Amino acid sequence: MRRTLRHLADGREIIYFDEGADAPPRTAEDTRDLPAVAASSEIRLDPLTGEWVAMAAHRQTRTYKPPADLCPLCPSKPGKPSEIPEPDYDVVVFENRFPSFEEGASGERSTLDGLGLVPTAPGKGRCEVVCFTSDHNGSFAGLSPERVRTVLDAWADRTAALSAIDGLEQVFPFENRGEEIGVTLHHPHGQIYGYPFVTPKTRRMLDVARAYQEEHGRPVLGDVLAAERKVGTRVIAEGQHWTAFVPPAARWPVHVLVVPHRQVPDIPALTDAERDDFAEVYLDVLRRCDGLYDRPLPYIAAWHQAPVRIDRELGWLHLELFSILRAPDKLKYLAGSESGEAVWINDATPEQIADRLRAGA
Numbered sequence: 479m480r481r482t483l484r485h486l487a488d489g490r491e492i493i494y495f496d497e498g499a500d501a502p503p504r505t506a507e508d509t510r511d512l513p514a515v516a517a518s519s520e521i522r523l524d525p526l527t528g529e530w531v532a533m534a535a536h537r538q539t540r541t542y543k544p545p546a547d548l549c550p551l552c553p554s555k556p557g558k559p560s561e562i563p564e565p566d567y568d569v570v571v572f573e574n575r576f577p578s579f580e581e582g583a584s585g586e587r588s589t590l591d592g593l594g595l596v597p598t599a600p601g602k603g604r605c606e607v608v609c610f611t612s613d614h615n616g617s618f619a620g621l622s623p624e625r626v627r628t629v630l631d632a633w634a635d636r637t638a639a640l641s642a643i644d645g646l647e648q649v650f651p652f653e654n655r656g657e658e659i660g661v662t663l664h665h666p667h668g669q670i671y672g673y674p675f676v677t678p679k680t681r682r683m684l685d686v687a688r689a690y691q692e693e694h695g696r697p698v699l700g701d702v703l704a705a706e707r708k709v710g711t712r713v714i715a716e717g718q719h720w721t722a723f724v725p726p727a728a729r730w731p732v733h734v735l736v737v738p739h740r741q742v743p744d745i746p747a748l749t750d751a752e753r754d755d756f757a758e759v760y761l762d763v764l765r766r767c768d769g770l771y772d773r774p775l776p777y778i779a780a781w782h783q784a785p786v787r788i789d790r791e792l793g794w795l796h797l798e799l800f801s802i803l804r805a806p807d808k809l810k811y812l813a814g815s816e817s818g819e820a821v822w823i824n825d826a827t828p829e830q831i832a833d834r835l836r837a838g839a
Contacts, residue, residue, distance in 0.1 A: 479631050488512040490573035495632045497568050506563035519583050519601025529678045532601050534578045551665035553612050569628045570609045579603025604640050604672035616666050619764035626757035634746040640672040641786045648673045648785050656776025676785045687792040699794040703737050712832040715762040719755040722763045724832040729822040731804035734763055736797040743784035743793040769838035771806040
């Protein structure tokens with residue numbers, strides 16, 4: 479893989495990840511007349527939950543469902559410049575023009591209204607867009623294993639780079655797919671967030687992992703993985719280095735964890751063999767998901783990595799994929815119990831979900 483760093487017209491970084499030595503040099507200039515990014519993100523600490531909430535009102539003006547010929551993630555064409563100046567690409571990553579968190583966010587730590595009750599801080603961080611292919615009508619499930627490996631290498635590269643930024647505490651690569659999820663750009667892409675704090679879900683998982691380690695002397699996800707592989711009831715796909723299974727307390731109508739057999743904190747820690755095997759296993763999972771309702775499945779795919787600076791020994795990298803689609807034309811809504819009290823009620827058992835996914839190949 480060849481990595482080329484360039485800059486867009488407004489100074490944002492764009493990085494090309496090319497497969498093979500015969501890839502063309504990345505020399506195209508961004509000819510657009512772009513104003514500087516003006517992000518005004520702020521974070522506030524909820525005094526009732528102890529969780530940070532981001533305020534990013536500038537995102538109201540972000541690009542919303544443009545026609546295919548004006549897609550900002552497609553390669554540039556004569557007279558139609560996009561976010562990617564080149565006429566073609568393999569995988570590309572660039573800084574989001576409408577970031578939820580931004581390295582240059584201004585302001586000082588303070589408290590809301592000066593009352594000392596609600597801490598506030600600038601929303602310093604980093605948000606990047608990852609384009610998986612130049613094919614506007616493609617999908618992650620349609621990528622070759624070689625291309626998935628390139629995407630994984632790009633995730634590893636960016637995780638390492640963002641982890642080195644002062645003040646960033648967690649790196650979160652993810653993909654939103656489908657209008658039902660809220661996607662506003664249909665081109666196959668994902669995002670990477672560099673948070674200025676450890677997220678609430680990660681803190682909860684670390685607390686559980688710490689308590690389990692102290693009681694049993696073993697990682698909790700390692701024991702869960704071993705149990706799932708032994709029983710096999712909820713296993714969807716398995717390779718030499720990864721296993722995909724429906725979690726035993728699945729919350730979503732489609733819910734899969736893809737877990738490496740070895741405890742590693744993050745994507746950069748994976749070996750070449752583990753990265754190659756992930757591509758095969760994950761593509762198997764995605765094809766089963768798309769076969770479930772005989773239509774492209776809307777989903778969120780979220781990488782859970784250890785925090786940058788704390789509790790890294792407790793982390794066990796894994797990918798979580800879930801969907802709100804509970805039938806071909808029915809959505810799972812997060813209503814009173816889920817949204818109000820975070821008590822989940824699933825309309826299917828994990829075993830039923832696994833059976834359907836195994837049959838969906």
